[in-house]
Amino acid sequence: MSNRREFMNTVVGAMLGSAAVVTAHEKINSTAPKSLRTLIIGGTGFAGSHQVHAAVARGHKVTVFSRGEKKMDLPAEVEILAGDRYKDLNLIADRDWDAIIDFAAFAPLGVRTLGQALKGRVKHYTLISTVMTYTRAAGNVDESSAVMEHTDSVDPYTVQKISGWRQYGSFNVLCEREAQTQFPQKTLVVRPGVITGPGDSVDHIAYWFARMERGGEIVAPGDPLAPVQFIDARDLAQWVVRMVERSETGVYNAVGPVMSMGMCELLGAVRSLFSTPMRLTWVPSQWLIEQKLRADEVPFFWVKDPQLAERDELWLSYKVSSAKAHAKSLTYRPLATTLSDNLKWYRTLPPERQAAPRSGWKTELEQNVLTAWHVYCMKGQ
Structure with a gap:
């Protein structure tokens, strides 16, 4: 400014x-x-x-x-x-x-x-x-x-x-x-x-609560600026x-929010709720696709190219206009409110349920992806 x-x-x-x-x-x-x-x-x-x-x-x-x-x-x-x-x-x-x-x-x-x-x-x-x-x-x-x-x-x-x-x-x-x-x-x-x-029992966002609370190196899939x-x-x-x-x-x-939001903005907002040491490692979509990963194995909001997604694979567009609904007074509470309220609810669940979110990376798969990605980067390919 x-x-x-x-x-x-x-x-x-x-x-x-x-x-x-x-x-x-x-x-x-x-x-x-x-x-x-x-x-x-x-x-x-x-x-x-x-x-x-x-x-x-x-x-x-x-x-x-x-x-x-x-x-x-x-x-x-x-x-x-x-x-x-x-x-x-x-x-x-x-x-x-x-x-x-x-x-x-x-x-x-x-x-x-x-x-x-x-x-x-x-x-x-x-x-x-x-x-x-x-x-x-x-x-x-x-x-x-x-x-x-x-x-x-x-x-x-x-x-x-x-x-x-x-x-x-x-x-x-x-x-x-x-x-x-x-x-x-x-x-x-x-x-x-x-x-x-x-x-939200599907854990669309709550996966990130569980993962960021653990901290460490975290795989963030796709383009940081990809819309969510x-x-x-x-x-x-x-x-x-x-x-x-x-x-x-x-x-x-x-759908929301009223203004475009990138994946990095969402993860940054979730990250602000935790003090655990962590580091996000962004892994490109093309490389993830080459690893034959399906959308239901990766956290929500990661999107394949429509031509590459399998016929019966989960696929959602995150470029949907709600302008018509906005004209009919659809409004949104602040993102911070949605996230903090969601986290409060998630923390009322039994510890074993919190430790096993129903979407997102499985621990072993995420570690395998991290290892393979670092090997790929070291080879300079």
Whole structure:
């Protein structure tokens, strides 16, 4: 910055921006003008439970319909119905619903049977889909970008459980289309990417907590400036509730942060939470690919070139635009808040669970990668 005045303007602007974020979240947590009879399908999982809390905080009457396999801490006033969406729709079919928020539609049959069972009883339907609906492209992505088409020989309407990441994307596309058929002019489709925050049992970011707490030399995969995107489950939930209250329809991406963030910025922010001596060793993507590493063996946010990723390999774009959602008041809490809250939750887990994160490098594999990388560098190749 060229002078002190520019510096002060920048600092004050940042402070005002933070205040605006806080004010937005305070408004979000106020009571809605009207209480909605809200059915949340799959509301006992990580993101779904945050959705339940957000809806209750706004004063809505919430019923959760799930298989009951996960026990989450839900508000006492929430009605919980345990059942299978393919077999037990009778539990919800005899009621009228102002809103349904569906976290558990992974095959189009589930959306079709739901629509048929509740025909004429639903005022608004929200499908939580995924950015994995988009085709594997290296460029920027928005809601008009091409989506994956179902090309397998299997009839998708005979499938209840999907298999493989490619099917995950194409089946979500079919779910979106079926939703528009079953709930015409009443459907909101939300496409998030990586969802994190307290309770993130996949350990999208918590892997780095466990690894940096150990310290030492740490493999950081890929380009330090490669973009990363994710959204705090609480920000997603609060925004979805407001969209439902306004009966918004259409397709919206919901990823963050609002400004571009590089992998080095994320890891730097995580690193600031620890005092353990550590050193990040950045290993280029091309070399990692030459070692035949799959995306699910490497920490989240590492991305292969779309042409090099295997057909059924996990692949996410981190160049997704949420400008359309921003225009509808999607806001984000500060990164420091998301990380510190996530770390607080992670430290409540049993020690053996903390020591074995569910994503990221396995200890032996990381050490092998480090050794091979140093040998490669010493050879000067």
